[in-house]
Amino acid sequence: MWSGPINRREFILSGAGFLFQIGRIKESLIIRSEVPADFETPIPLLDRQWLTPNDLHFIRCHLPIPRVDLNTWNLTIEGEVQQPLKLEMKDIHGFRETNQTVTLECSGNGRVYSDPPVPGLQWEKGAVGTARWTGILLRDVLNKAGVKPTARHIIMNGADVPPGSVPDFVRSIPIEKAMHPDTILAYHMNGVDIPIEHGFPLRLVVPGWEAASSTKWIVNIRVAETEADGYFMRNAYRIPNRPVAPGTAVDPKDMIPYTALDVKSVFTSPLEDSTTRIGSSIELRGFAWAGVADITRVHVSTDFGRTWTAATLDADKAKYAWRRFRHVWKPTQPGSYIAMSRATDSQGRTQPIAARWNPAGYLYNVIDKVRINVQG
Ligand SMILES: Nc1nc2c(c(=O)[nH]1)N[C@H]1C(S)=C(S)[C@@H](COP(=O)(O)O)O[C@H]1N2
Ligand SMILES: [Mo]
Secondary structure (H helix, E strand, O other): OOOOOOOHHHHHHHHHOOOOOOOOOOOOOEEEEOOOOEEEOOHHHHOOOOOOOHHHOOEEOOOOOOOOOOOOOOEEEEEOEOOOEEEOHHHHOOOOEEEEEEEEEOOOOOHHHOOOOOOOOOOOOOOEEEEEEEEEEHHHHHHHHOEOOOOOEEEEEEOOOOOOOOOOOEEEEEHHHHOOOOOEEEEEEOOEEOOHHHOOOOEEEOOOEOHHHOOOOEEEEEEEOOOOOOHHHHOOOEEEOOOOOOOOOOOHHHEEEOOEOOOEEEEEEOOOOEEEEOOOOEEEEEEEEOOOOOEEEEEEEOOOOOOOEEOEEOOOOOOEOOEEEEEEEOOOOOEEEEEEEEEEEOOOOEOOOOOOOOOOOOOOOOOEEEEEEEEO
16 A cells, blocks of 8 residues: 555556556546546546647546557457457558547546445546547458458457456457448547557547446457457446436346436536626636537526527537537626526437436436526
């Protein structure tokens, strides 16, 4: 155990279990856990830009960050394939290059708002970020290996290994999503090598799905007839198959997996409990995203939900990326107000006004609220 004065750099290095160059120091992020490394982006830093810079992107690791040596690195493809493959980085670069701008959100984002509280990292609103990922199509690799008709799922494993009795982080996705032309094996994040904490040298990016499917440090893909076994498929990332009373235990047989993200919006400005004056204009803004669906509208209310006005959506957009919304408000009466944002998507989904509680607080997407105090 670490003891004594806290030095953030030391924490990151010890979290890796050995000394290596992390390259950048996460000075600006909120530490939810030092080991493994779990860091949240503070809302004012998300607010600065549409694409989240690499050093501001949230980090979610279940296990210590692995050591990676490019000289010995390879990705193996095995299982229900005609021809198992062992690819080095130069082989990866031999495939056709592609890009995808993707909003990745941890499905525990917003868990802290669960009532009653639930165990797990107490993420507020910032376990989400958007980056431009460059890499190759997963399906090009799978086609090279020749997927057999028996293939139903691909089981992914990263180079990160569990200490002691902790289960390994092994996830699977159905073959349809693996063969989808937008699912990529990425080696660049916003134009540079993926930082180690985000999965260097290669990670899966499964657009529109909760980020736990996007395996970092990917080294093995097993094409299989069944989905992955183990804790991170059988137990974690599941929600009740019906609305349940908050705080109740749910029988594991009634817990079902989820894949794509739901529709959601968060304010990035102003911050909670901010102050303004009557007669001055204040811009309410934030981001809205909907997984594989498109954001069609974001409505904002400044009168406790009595009336709603359509916010303006910025021009920046990509198929799987968040949209920025803005709404200028000029309060005319002093008082303490609550601004609310409610996004609607192309599947006709809209954010709920109340949480559908679940035992691990996954996929929280209730209408966002910030308190704004207006002085006379
Ligand atoms: N190998 C591996 N991949 C992983 C994880 C992990 O612990 N190990 N965490 C997953 C989870 S839960 C999330 S939310 C995303 C976070 O990606 P990021 O750290 O780049 O933001 O990575 C996913 N991929
Ligand atoms: Mo996650």
